[in-house]
Structures are given as structure tokens and as C-alpha cells.
Amino acid sequence: MSNRVDVAVMIGSGVPKGLRAAGQKACWVVLVNGEQRGTAFSSRLEAEECRTAWMAQLSATQCAMHVRAQRA
Template identity: 60%
Template sequence: MSRRVDIAVVVGTGVPAELRAAGQQICWVGLLDGEQSGDIFQRRSDAEAWRSGQLPPAARHKSGLTA
């Protein structure tokens, strides 16, 4: 069975605190079958690469989303 792989955009207070502190007000989140995979990306191009399976390892930002 194949998994559905998507990305979602996160803005404002949904962006992890350390990214907001660095001035980032938008990020992209990897979704597997509609659930957050734990992968957070600072650039849309990195999220698209993750979705296509061609993500450079240094592009990942591991962090939980803040509420």
C-alpha cells in the first residue's frame, strides 16, 4: 500500500519558536497520510524535494510545532 505524501504551509505562531526568533514567519511541514511526519522545512523547495524523495539531508529542521 502506498502512502500519501503532502506538504502543508505553516505561518505565524505555528512556526517553531526558534525559527520565529530567527525572523522566519513561514515554514513547510511534511505530511504522511495526513499526519505530520516531524519534518519541518524553512524553504518550500526543500519541502518539495522531500515530497519527491530527493531531499538533501542538511535541509531538514527537526523540531515540534508550537501551538
């Protein structure tokens, strides 16, 4: 099973109220298999760091599932 982890940008009314109130006109979100996970980030760098963490977590989960399948 393959998972897709992406960073997407949201602009305008897609930006959460709190970020808009702080003057943000764009934000970035992490999508796992097309679904938003977690919060909106005020910088792409933060979102990319979160994406990296998601990819590591999903990789570890897949590895553990593979090991269990081999033992069965």
C-alpha cells in the first residue's frame, strides 16, 4: 500500500480566520492521500517539515506491517 503525502497552498478565504486576522493571505497544509492532516501552517517550510514527519511515520508503519506479515 502506497501513501501520498503532499503540501498544498490555500489562499484567500481558504486561510483560517486566525491566520487571516494576523495578516496571512496564504497558508500551507499537509495532505495525506488527499485529506488534510493537522493544522494550517504560515510558512511552506513548516509544512514541508510536517510532511517529512508524516512520511517517516507512514514508512515506519508500513515496515512494521511488512515484518508482521512475514512472521505470519
